[in-house]
Amino acid sequence: MRVRLDPRTKLYMIFVVSLLVMLSATTLFLWIVRIIITLIPISLLAAEKRYASAFLFSMAYVLALVMTFCLITDESSGFFKSFLTGYSGIVVQFMPALITAWYVVRTTKIGEFISAMQKMHVPDGITISLAVVMRFFPTIKEEYSFICDAMKMRGLVLGGGSIIRMVEYRMIPLLFSCVNIGDELSAAAITRGLGGKVKRTSAETLRFSVFDRILVVCFSALVFVFIYAKYFKV
Amino acid sequence: MEDIIKIERVSFKYKGSGAKLLDDVSLNVKKGETILLTGESGSGKTTLIRLINGLIPHYYAGELEGKVTVDGRDIAKTELYELAGVVGTVFQNPRSQFFSVDTDGEIVFGAENIGLEPSEIIRRKNAVIKDMHIEKLMDRSLFELSGGEKQLIACASVSALLPGIILLDEPSSNLDLVAIEKLRKQIELWKSRGITIIISEHRLWYLRDLIDRVILMKRGALNYTWTGDEFFDKSDSEIRELRLRPLSVRNYFDEVIADKSSGLSADVHGIKERVVLRDFYFSYKKKPHLIFRRHFTEKDECLSLNISRLILPKGAVIGVIGKNGTGKSTFLRCVCGLENGCKGVIECDDIVYKGRERLDLSYMVMQDVNHQLFTDSVTEEVLLSMKVKDRAFCISLLDRLGILKCKDKHPMALSGGQKQRVAIASAIAANAKLMLFDEPTSGLDYLHMQRVGELLKKLADFGNTILVATHDPEFIDMCCDYVLCIDNGTVSYMKRVNE
Numbered sequence: 001m002r003v004r005l006d007p008r009t010k011l012y013m014i015f016v017v018s019l020l021v022m023l024s025a026t027t028l029f030l031w032i033v034r035i036i037i038t039l040i041p042i043s044l045l046a047a048e049k050r051y052a053s054a055f056l057f058s059m060a061y062v063l064a065l066v067m068t069f070c071l072i073t074d075e076s077s078g079f080f081k082s083f084l085t086g087y088s089g090i091v092v093q094f095m096p097a098l099i100t101a102w103y104v105v106r107t108t109k110i111g112e113f114i115s116a117m118q119k120m121h122v123p124d125g126i127t128i129s130l131a132v133v134m135r136f137f138p139t140i141k142e143e144y145s146f147i148c149d150a151m152k153m154r155g156l157v158l159g160g161g162s163i164i165r166m167v168e169y170r171m172i173p174l175l176f177s178c179v180n181i182g183d184e185l186s187a188a189a190i191t192r193g194l195g196g197k198v199k200r201t202s203a204e205t206l207r208f209s210v211f212d213r214i215l216v217v218c219f220s221a222l223v224f225v226f227i228y229a230k231y232f233k234v
Numbered sequence: 235m236e237d238i239i240k241i242e243r244v245s246f247k248y249k250g251s252g253a254k255l256l257d258d259v260s261l262n263v264k265k266g267e268t269i270l271l272t273g274e275s276g277s278g279k280t281t282l283i284r285l286i287n288g289l290i291p292h293y294y295a296g297e298l299e300g301k302v303t304v305d306g307r308d309i310a311k312t313e314l315y316e317l318a319g320v321v322g323t324v325f326q327n328p329r330s331q332f333f334s335v336d337t338d339g340e341i342v343f344g345a346e347n348i349g350l351e352p353s354e355i356i357r358r359k360n361a362v363i364k365d366m367h368i369e370k371l372m373d374r375s376l377f378e379l380s381g382g383e384k385q386l387i388a389c390a391s392v393s394a395l396l397p398g399i400i401l402l403d404e405p406s407s408n409l410d411l412v413a414i415e416k417l418r419k420q421i422e423l424w425k426s427r428g429i430t431i432i433i434s435e436h437r438l439w440y441l442r443d444l445i446d447r448v449i450l451m452k453r454g455a456l457n458y459t460w461t462g463d464e465f466f467d468k469s470d471s472e473i474r475e476l477r478l479r480p481l482s483v484r485n486y487f488d489e490v491i492a493d494k495s496s497g498l499s500a501d502v503h504g505i506k507e508r509v510v511l512r513d514f515y516f517s518y519k520k521k522p523h524l525i526f527r528r529h530f531t532e533k534d535e536c537l538s539l540n541i542s543r544l545i546l547p548k549g550a551v552i553g554v555i556g557k558n559g560t561g562k563s564t565f566l567r568c569v570c571g572l573e574n575g576c577k578g579v580i581e582c583d584d585i586v587y588k589g590r591e592r593l594d595l596s597y598m599v600m601q602d603v604n605h606q607l608f609t610d611s612v613t614e615e616v617l618l619s620m621k622v623k624d625r626a627f628c629i630s631l632l633d634r635l636g637i638l639k640c641k642d643k644h645p646m647a648l649s650g651g652q653k654q655r656v657a658i659a660s661a662i663a664a665n666a667k668l669m670l671f672d673e674p675t676s677g678l679d680y681l682h683m684q685r686v687g688e689l690l691k692k693l694a695d696f697g698n699t700i701l702v703a704t705h706d707p708e709f710i711d712m713c714c715d716y717v718l719c720i721d722n723g724t725v726s727y728m729k730r731v732n733e
Contacts, residue, residue, distance in 0.1 A: 111339035111346070135335055138377045143605070149572050150606035153593060154619060154664065169608040176646055177604050181330040188331035188388075191287050191323045192395065193347035196315025203342040203355040 003047050007116035009212045010104045016219040017041065018097040020226055033226045035065070038096040040215070041103050048107060057099050064091035110134055115202035124200065135185075136178070143177045144170070238399060238430050239263035239286055244300030246281060246290060255281045257454040259300075263432065265398075268425050268444055270462070271434040272478060273451035274679045279434040282451070283403050286432065287323045288314050305398060318348050322392035326404040326677060328384035332391075337374050340387050344395040358394045365423060366390055380558050382413025389420050400424055402433045406440065407677035408601075410558040410705045414440050436679045437706070439483050442466050450476065479680045483707035507548035509668065509699050514541040514578035516568050529577045539564045539576065539723045546701075546718075548582070551694045553714035553731070554703040561723040562703045566670045569701065570596035582667055582699075597666035601673045603653045607645040612637065612656055615645050619664040631659050635689070651682050658689065662698075669693060671702040675709050687713035 005013075017037055025031045038061065045054040067088045071081075110131050117127040147170060151157050156169055189195075241261040247254045256278045263269060271279045284290040291298045292314045302309040305320050322344075325331045334340040341362060345355045363369055368390060371383055379387070385405060392400060402421075406414050418440050424431055425444060435441065445462035458476075466481055473481055515530040516539040532542060539561050546552060556562045568576040571592030580587040580595060587595045600606055609615045616628045632638045635655045640648055645656050654674060661669050671690070675683045683706070690700050690713050701718070704710060710717055710731060719726040 109336045109339050110334045111336075111342065114346075131333075135333060138335060138375075139329075142377065146600065146602065146605040149567075150600060151608075152572060153570060153598060153606070154608075154660070155593065156608065156618070173605050173608060177602070180604070184325065184327060184330035185333065187289055187293055188323070188325055189333045189343075190293060190314050191289065191318065191321070192333075192344035192391065193315045193318030194333070194343075196313070196318070196347060196349075198315065198347070198349040201346050201349050201352055201355065203346060203352050203359065204339075205352065 003044060003211055004209070005044075005107075005215070006206055006208055006212045007104075007108050007112050008120065008206075009208075009215055010108060011116070012216060012219060013041070014097070014100050014104060016223055017100045020223065021093050021096045023226070023230065026230070029229055030226060033222055033229070037219075037222050040218070041096065041100040045099070045103055048103070050106075053099075053102075057095065060091055061095060064088035064095075068092060105134060105137065108134075109204070111202060111204045112206065114200070115204045115206055118200065118202065119206065128194070132185075136182075139181060140174070140178060143174055143181075147173050147177075236265055237262040238265040238305055239432075240301075240303040241282075241285065242301045242303075244285060244298070244302060246285070246296055246298050248294060248296040251296075255454050256285075259454070259456055261449070261456060263430060265430055266428045268421075268431045268446045268462075269433070270438075270441055270445045270448045270465075271432065271451060272436065272438065272448065273457070274477060274681060277451040278454040279451055280403055281454075283323070283401050283432065283434055285309065286399070287321045287401055288312065288317045315347070318344060318397075319395050320397055321399045321401060322395055322397035323401045323403065324385070324388050324392055324405050326407050328381045328388065328408055331388050332376050332384065335376055337371050337376060337379070337387050340376060341390045341394050344391055348395070355394075358396070362390045362393045365393070366420065380413070381408040382410060382416065382558060385409060385413065386416060386420070389417070393424075397429070399430045399432070402431070402435075404435055404677055405433070406435065406437050408673075412557055414705075418444070436479055436677070438479055438481050442481065450478075474680075477680050479683065480708050484711065505545060505547040509546040509548050510581040511541060511544040511546065511569065512579045512581070514539055514544075514565075514568050514576060516564060516573055516576040518564075530575060537723055539568055541565075541578075541723075541725055544725055544728075546699060547716060548699050549694050549697050550715040551690050551700040551702065551713050552716045552718050552728075553710040554701055554718050554720060555705075555710070556720035556726070561720050563672060564723065565720055566598060566672055566701065566703055569668070570598045570670055572598075580668070594664075595666065596668040596670060597661035597664055598670040598672060599654065599657045599661060599674060601676060603650075603657045604646070606657055606660075607653060610644050611642050612645055612648075612659075613641045615656055616659045616663045619660040621665075628659075628663065631662055635659050651678070651685065654686070655689070658693070662693075666698070668699050668701070671700065671704075673703055673705065675704060675706050683709055684712065 020034055020037050025034050042054050042058055045057070064087065067084055071084060113134065114127055114131055117130070148157075150173075151169060158166060239262070241259060244256055244259050245254055246256040259278075259282070271282060273279060281290065284294060285302050286304055286309075288309050290296065291310060298310070304317070307316070307320070332340050333343050338359070342355050342359050345358055350358075363372065366386065366389070368386055371379065371387065376384060376387065385408070405417055409417060414437075421431060421433070421444055433441065443462075443466070445465070448460045448462060448465040449456050450458040468481065470480060515532060515534065515537055517530055517534060517537045519536060530537060532540065554562055554565065564573070567573050568578055569580070569592070571590060577589070580592055582595060607615060609618055612632065613628060616631060617623050617625070620628070629638065629641070632641050635658060637652055637655045637659070640652060645653060648656065674686050678686065687709060690702060694700050694715070702714070714731050716728055716730055718728045
């Protein structure tokens, strides 16, 4: 089943997930709320048929949870233990937000996104800059793979043993091609009327579906429960 | 008929550049006319196009004299977005002219910008899709499309704005023959609707019978003007005199079908010095594996590349042809060892090259050379490729390739042709015997194409084997000894190019 969410729901989801995983969970109940909220983007990913990423992420998450609860105690010390603490901390705290953002970028069309931002009365300047950022992610990936090929061909993958070189040889061609593409891209966009004084319209009609409503209610309820349990329950 | 475009005594030079790119140019274009602009690189074709679509002076700043009027509007006093529904432009590079990431969003992009009603936008979108027969390209990511398909979407996006004037700036540069045919159909369609069309182009053969007027530009001025019929009736030698690419080309692709029965040509048996490729199998579909990646064999299904044995003549220039998406670039990538999954073996001079060793034997000059220039000076760039840094050899190499005078410059500051030469110099410095070129002539004018051709021949004379993927039949005639046709990942035929 493919779920098409409204971009506004998705933005709300990013906000809620980041908020809840960043606030520290101190009791078991809070942990449960947090796990529930992490399950939502995972199941959305699965609904998009991205089973591999959903599965890999869940495994990493479960592993990190198990370690947090079983292995690491307050008396943990030593290099290995602190390494594990670091790992599980990062996975448990940052990965849910990261995976949500990734899901949103992968499934939102730029047209939808612009239309949603306009409905929320965000100024065009901000909307268009963000849209260009979304457009540029895949471009950077594409250009980067070309550059890696070229490096492989010349045996430069390790930069001749110098880390500075390794970074330099990747960044310089990448910057040049991104600047060129950006320049041509804006020329092509403004000849098609981008940035005019006319109010931009949108061919995408956004509708808040039942699913959107359910999710928004769910998220709000979870945030409410979490905050109530954390700060107000004696 | 009224003049829809009026250019009156225009001179222009870009900010920070010394030379005038246009010098006292005047041109009137009638409504519904189809004009071809041709001439060497740097003769001012693109500048002229930018004057008409308003990018000059609104996006590219510089000193502009004279007056440009388009559809009754003085360009200098008209904002760019007001021109969006009047002048549409299709640019050269399909990769850098789309704003959306999905095809549907891209087609309606312009129409949304000028604030049309959503119902009207949808109506126009559907009309354009129907006109151009691009139903199967809808609802796809633009990053998955081939260059030709992207260019079609760019045409569709311009069409949806319903402009009265359409400008095309070297639109065929990155396209294969099939895509060029589609582009021609699109231009025919626009012409039949009475749209005024101006095309700047080096590749001329596909425009036969479409053009009303041909303008040859030279050093920023309109040098000659012919009617379309006059121009396309010229003889080959006249065209060569004008330093233009030929008006008609041999169709190597029709031969693909005609020659299929004969399979591998008998020519190959006469070859004494050979480079042998064995067991090149590859597919982009990953095989299921647990820890070690399994390699492809002949028995695998849906192989993108399936060559069990191929004999290449050593020291020859071999043109690799085939439609886009039939495995040409996969072939090149596998030969030079960029695809890890392909375990092909190359035999050259009685030495067998496997796996990573193929990377030492071969070197690919990519279509966009910007990706393979890493350092901050030309000399450094060449030395980087040498195992033993030999400055004297490096200097002689640069001299041989005619780029000695820019030896201390930053590679990115060079012209396209010079960059390509720097990449070739690094290939020689890396001691590559097998040199692969991925479309080295896309977007080049006749003179530069000829230079590349001569260079490839020279490299072959030094004993290097050259594989060059190309969509330019005129280029094959110019410098290739053999053509190798790849179809569906297999070798369809290889044969000598008859003089």
